[in-house]
Amino acid sequence: MAYLSTTDFTQDKDFIDKWLYTIRTGEMDLSWMKSATEKISPEEANPRRGLTYRDLNVGTYGYTDIPEKVRNNRSYAPRGAEIPEGVPDAQPWVSRKSELWAFNTESYYEEAVSRQWNATTDIPWDRLDGVELPEVTGKALSQLMTFLTEVEMIATDTPAMWLPRLNPDFIEVRSFIAAQAMDEARHAEVFRKRALTTGWGLMQASPINEMALKHLRDADSFSEMSVALHLVAEGNVLTLFRFSEYLSPTDVDKKIFRLVMQDEARHVGYGMQHFKYVLEHFPEKREVLHAHLDEAENISFAGAAATELTEAFIILAGGGLKKENIEQGIKITTQFNLKQMQEHFERLDKCGMPERRQRSKLYLMYEMGRAAAENAGIKLN
Numbered sequence: 001m002a003y004l005s006t007t008d009f010t011q012d013k014d015f016i017d018k019w020l021y022t023i024r025t026g027e028m029d030l031s032w033m034k035s036a037t038e039k040i041s042p043e044e045a046n047p048r049r050g051l052t053y054r055d056l057n058v059g060t061y062g063y064t065d066i067p068e069k070v071r072n073n074r075s076y077a078p079r080g081a082e083i084p085e086g087v088p089d090a091q092p093w094v095s096r097k098s099e100l101w102a103f104n105t106e107s108y109y110e111e112a113v114s115r116q117w118n119a120t121t122d123i124p125w126d127r128l129d130g131v132e133l134p135e136v137t138g139k140a141l142s143q144l145m146t147f148l149t150e151v152e153m154i155a156t157d158t159p160a161m162w163l164p165r166l167n168p169d170f171i172e173v174r175s176f177i178a179a180q181a182m183d184e185a186r187h188a189e190v191f192r193k194r195a196l197t198t199g200w201g202l203m204q205a206s207p208i209n210e211m212a213l214k215h216l217r218d219a220d221s222f223s224e225m226s227v228a229l230h231l232v233a234e235g236n237v238l239t240l241f242r243f244s245e246y247l248s249p250t251d252v253d254k255k256i257f258r259l260v261m262q263d264e265a266r267h268v269g270y271g272m273q274h275f276k277y278v279l280e281h282f283p284e285k286r287e288v289l290h291a292h293l294d295e296a297e298n299i300s301f302a303g304a305a306a307t308e309l310t311e312a313f314i315i316l317a318g319g320g321l322k323k324e325n326i327e328q329g330i331k332i333t334t335q336f337n338l339k340q341m342q343e344h345f346e347r348l349d350k351c352g353m354p355e356r357r358q359r360s361k362l363y364l365m366y367e368m369g370r371a372a373a374e375n376a377g378i379k380l381n
């Protein structure tokens with residue numbers, strides 16, 4: 001900013017002369033027309049789909065040949081443009097492909113755009129008119145929605161805070177991350193709207209949940225953030241949404257969970273494909289990924305144990321506070337907790353890290369929990 005802030009362009013005679021020169025003389029500079037860039041003619045691979053980012057994967061504009069360390073670009077020059085002297089340093093932190101690239105990166109953004117929905121108009125809010133939930137389940141639903149709003153606000157902040165740090169040569173990833181922030185803003189919106197339409201107002205914020213979530217913002221690298229957010233936290237959230245859909249007291253709630261799940265699956269999909277990409281292309285990073293997982297699993301395990309969530313879940317699953325309700329609620333909540341861990345390890349298997357089961361303390365917790373559940377007669381599928 002030093003250059004801009006010490007120059008008053010409106011008072012700079014040379015600058016004004018240059019500005020007026022073309023208008024006065026009609027003489028054009030046109031040096032930009034001589035840019036040493038490639039001429040291409042991209043085509044729609046599928047006219048029904050339209051012109052996608054994948055269709056632009058051609059020559060110097062494409063992403064296939066982005067080297068591990070991007071070309072000498074620290075500005076906002078779009079990939080493939082000529083970069084003249086004098087472009088400012090945008091100070092990107094992430095200029096290595098291994099930090100953020102994923103198989104099918106470009107398709108995640110396209111999908112995000114084509115599957116946007118609207119929390120104001122796509123949810124049949126009017127169907128809640130006259131629906132009065134009993135106090136206990138109504139408050140439990142509101143607590144779940146309060147908790148989820150909290151989750152989604154940090155899920156919005158985390159990709160958003162990384163966005164300006166990503167090298168502009170990774171335009172497809174940047175676009176996906178921007179779309180993710182928008183998805184998460186919509187999730188926070190829909191959960192807040194549902195909490196406030198339960199008739200019971202918001203319930204309570206959760207210290208343990210917030211401490212666990214705050215860790216997502218503290219990651220030292222994009223890759224570490226992606227393991228913690230896309231793979232572990234959003235993986236857990238995906239299982240949570242599926243169970244929440246199952247426990248939904250109304251069709252409106254079911255619809256909300258179906259829509260957020262669709263977005264969440266995409267975020268987890270990107271995380272898995274990034275993880276897989278790193279394992280396949282940079283096998284030397286395997287140990288670093290284990291270290292990221294050690295931390296992320298530990299913290300997400302703590303967050304998942306938040307009383308504010310567990311108790312609300314038990315009540316929604318059991319339908320009330322009577323002894324038999326609570327017994328039934330605990331059964332389903334236990335199945336949910338174990339399923340969350342099981343699916344986490346299944347995702348890691350699919351990403352090419354089956355040895356995680358032997359390395360992870362969370363897997364020991366899972367096995368202990370599973371044995372205890374079976375002893376208590378709780379079946380898992």
Ligand SMILES: [Fe+2]
Pocket residue numbers: 152155183184187264
């Ligand atoms: Fe979300």
Ligand SMILES: [Fe+2]
Pocket residue numbers: 155184234263264267
């Ligand atoms: Fe998400």
